[in-house]
């Protein structure tokens with residue numbers, strides 16, 4: 001896509017996302033330089049809730065999902081489910097959704113195309129729709145533009161289950177003329193989405209599915225917990241192997257979603273960058289151990305409490321680090337963007353090796369415009385003592401601090417890059433105009449309400 005067209009479609013995505021969650025405007029004016037202090041609630045994880053909603057399609061009875069965040073991705077998946085006949089009561093605003101799949105039906109609606117372009121979740125409808133209806137059609141997917149994001153592992157897995165995949169100019173048509181049968185699948189890389197594809201398809205396929213090189217992110221473990229409540233038989237073996245014994249039918253579930261560790265890590269980074277103190281109600285230590293280690297190495301501090309985690313800047317200088325993003329239990333790729341803003345304030349040179357996506361440093365351009373010293377090595381950097389095996393398409397960012405950030409006009413490029421821009425604007429001296437903030441509402445529920453609670457000085461642009 002040419003850049004102008006891409007910019008235009010980004011703006012459209014951001015405006016749609018902003019409208020879905022009722023943001024007053026897609027642009028905010030931030031007067032930076034104030035520490036963020038206070039308590040905020042972290043609800044269920046975007047990367048679990050949206051998948052658990054899809055899982056409801058597999059049940060014969062209603063499912064209840066609790067701690068649902070009011071984010072635009074949840075609104076998109078709700079609408080997609082409704083178009084396919086799922087009756088939804090409750091609301092993301094209230095935090096509880098009741099999903100009734102009794103009348104699931106083949107859907108033909110122009111709205112599906114538009115909605116699919118806003119999120120990557122539609123690809124996960126394949127297995128459940130094939131089991132329920134024998135047919136699925138998936139138009140072009142959306143989600144953050146941080147690399148090519150192919151779906152070859154998903155399609156290969158579906159073929160291994162016996163599905164017939166037809167790639168059409170308008171999308172992908174998938175059928176299962178002979179039903180779906182258990183399969184032996186080995187992923188070339190522990191992809192989160194492809195692992196979920198195999199889980200959501202294998203639970204009702206005939207026979208046993210063995211998945212090798214599976215992703216084991218906490219959100220996947222929580223999805224497995226959801227599926228077990230529904231009647232699935234799934235065991236997690238050593239060395240990234242998951243075994244699924246297919247069953248004939250599944251029922252609905254009642255589940256409280258795992259908290260959003262990415263949201264908690266983002267607010268923690270905001271506390272560090274702005275020299276603040278933020279208590280994330282609902283955050284838990286277990287799923288954040290790798291982040292907490294790095295946070296401490298940089299010079300941040302935290303208190304683990306019964307009802308959440310307090311992240312704070314204890315005073316003193318911040319220290320540089322070398323980070324390699326990786327699959328769980330490594331340092332998650334979605335954490336690096338917000339943390340890089342804090343690293344611009346550390347004394348010395350930090351290196352972030354991005355090994356999961358091949359194009360995830362675009363957001364640093366705006367930080368450089370605001371005064372940061374960041375160099376992106378587009379072909380990666382060889383480094384001493386690397387732990388993660390080098391991937392062909394990785395990149396590295398070298399951040400040298402401390403640098404004073406100043407306000408600027410910046411445009412949110414994607415979800416985590418956008419949150420990073422927001423933190424940079426809050427850290428900077430002076431006024432920033434941050435546009436496209438609707439994209440941030442893809443993954444951060446009520447982020448403007450939370451900013452208000454934390455004492456940020458900002459207003460919506462007219």
Ligand SMILES: CC(=O)N[C@H]1[C@@H](OP(=O)(O)OP(=O)(O)OC[C@H]2O[C@@H](n3ccc(=O)[nH]c3=O)[C@H](O)[C@@H]2O)O[C@H](CO)[C@@H](O)[C@@H]1O
Pocket residue numbers: 046047048120147148149150151152153154155189190191192193194215332333334356357358
């Ligand atoms: C909605 C959701 O849960 N999104 C998360 C999910 O994305 P998502 O599930 O899309 O990410 P994957 O784990 O699948 O992608 C990881 C890597 O595998 C590659 N790949 C993936 C599938 C495929 O068919 N072919 C292929 O080559 C991707 O291009 C990427 O380089 O996990 C990512 C990695 O933790 C997170 O950053 C995202 O926040």
Ligand SMILES: C=C(OP(=O)(O)O)C(=O)O
Pocket residue numbers: 119120142143144334415416443
């Ligand atoms: C990359 C992300 O999300 P998605 O896969 O939904 O684009 C993210 O949450 O940072």
